[in-house]
Structure formats: structure tokens, C-alpha cells
Amino acid sequence: MRLIIFGPPGAGKGTQAQLLANKFGIPQIATGDILREAVKEGTDLGKMAKTYMDRGQLVPDEVVIGIVEERLRRPDCAKGFILDGFPRTVKQAEALENMLKKLGVKLDAVVNLEVDEEEVVKRITLRRTCRNCGAVYHLVFNPPKKEDVCDRCGGPLYQREDDREETVRNRLKVYREQTEPVLKFYEARGLLRNINGNLSIDQVFQEVLKALGVQ
Numbered sequence: 641m642r643l644i645i646f647g648p649p650g651a652g653k654g655t656q657a658q659l660l661a662n663k664f665g666i667p668q669i670a671t672g673d674i675l676r677e678a679v680k681e682g683t684d685l686g687k688m689a690k691t692y693m694d695r696g697q698l699v700p701d702e703v704v705i706g707i708v709e710e711r712l713r714r715p716d717c718a719k720g721f722i723l724d725g726f727p728r729t730v731k732q733a734e735a736l737e738n739m740l741k742k743l744g745v746k747l748d749a750v751v752n753l754e755v756d757e758e759e760v761v762k763r764i765t766l767r768r769t770c771r772n773c774g775a776v777y778h779l780v781f782n783p784p785k786k787e788d789v790c791d792r793c794g795g796p797l798y799q800r801e802d803d804r805e806e807t808v809r810n811r812l813k814v815y816r817e818q819t820e821p822v823l824k825f826y827e828a829r830g831l832l833r834n835i836n837g838n839l840s841i842d843q844v845f846q847e848v849l850k851a852l853g854v855q
Contacts, residue, residue, distance in 0.1 A: 647753030
């Protein structure tokens with residue numbers, strides 16, 4: 641099974657990608673992770689990526705594509721993969737299409753988790769993070785036993801800048817602007833599967849499996 645998973649921040653992409661990875665026995669490939677891995681391993685592309693990351697700049701498409709290709713060539717991707725957080729633009733989607741052609745494989749589907757903006761804001765703004773150990777809580781879904789105190793290490797909990805409402809709404813705006821054209825690109829190829837991401841984790845997973853024709 642070769643999949644791409646889309647969804648706004650807070651849609652539960654990582655959770656669903658992990659469930660799918662376990663179900664099919666295939667790797668979940670998050671671009672942020674493989675970029676950091678390539679940098680850590682000091683590959684040629686990793687070194688190139690590092691020069692941009694050190695300057696706080698976006699890593700150019702051709703470097704990202706190269707790193708994704710290196711990852712997809714590994715033996716654990718022989719049965720399939722789940723791309724999480726890539727492609728972000730139509731240009732990247734076109735490059736990915738060419739790369740997969742070169743590798744002689746095709747995408748099975750593009751899963752898009754649709755979540756209402758207000759639900760996303762609620763999910764993200766109610767997150768709290770421990771200053772000491774980095775543990776993450778949610779005031780509704782996973783609250784700490786004691787208010788503002790980490791269960792794990794007793795450290796103070798705080799709201800990250802990224803989790804503030806203004807930042808979240810801005811991230812959603814950027815996501816819509818960037819991603820809508822990519823979704824249309826895959827819709828035109830008959831690969832897009834829209835899923836109601838407002839449901840519970842298990843319900844969303846069942847809907848995804850149904851959309852993929854798997855039980």
C-alpha cells in the first residue's frame with residue numbers, strides 16, 4: 641500500500657499514519673524526520689539540507705525530493721509506505737510523480753483528513769507541554785492529574801507559541817493556500833479520498849480503511 645496522508649495541523653495525521661503503518665507493516669515517512677536523519681547521518685543531501693536549515697531557510701524542493709527518493713529506495717519500502725507532510729506544493733507533487741515513475745511504483749491513494757477549523761483550534765490551543773521533559777497533555781482529551789503540573793516529572797506545564805490561537809489560525813490559512821492546489825492535483829488523478837476527521841481516532845481509522853477498500 642503506497643499512500644500520502646494530508647490534513648491540517650491538529651487533524652491527527654501522525655496518529656492515523658502510525659495506525660496504517662502498523663496495519664500494513666510499512667513505514668511512516670515524515671519529511672521532517674528524514675531531513676533530520678539525513679543531516680545526522682551526514683549524507684551529501686543531508687549536508688546540503690543542513691546549510692539551509694542552519695540559516696533558518698526552507699530546504700529547496702530538489703534537495704527534499706532527493707532525500708525522499710533515498711528513503712523510498714530502502715528495502716523496508718518494498719511493500720509500500722505512507723508519506724506524511726509531503727508533498728506540500730504542486731511542484732513537489734509533480735516531482736514525486738516523476739520519481740515514483742522512475743522507481744516503477746504507483747500511489748494507491750491520497751487520504752485527506754477534513755477537520756472543521758474551530759475543531760482544529762480547540763484541539764491545538766488546549767495542548768499543554770511540560771517545560772522539563774516535553775510531555776504533551778490536552779486539557780480535554782488527556783488532562784494532567786494536577787492542574788499545570790506534569791504527571792511524569794512534576795515540571796510546570798505551559799502553552800507553546802505554536803499552540804496559541806492566532807498562530808494556529810495563521811498555520812491553517814497557510815495550509816489551505818498551499819494544500820488546496822495539491823489536493824486538486826490528486827483529485828484529477830482519481831486518487832483523493834476525503835475522510836471526516838472530526839470523528840474519534842478509531843472511527844476515523846475505520847473510515848480510512850473503508851475508503852481504501854480494506855477491512
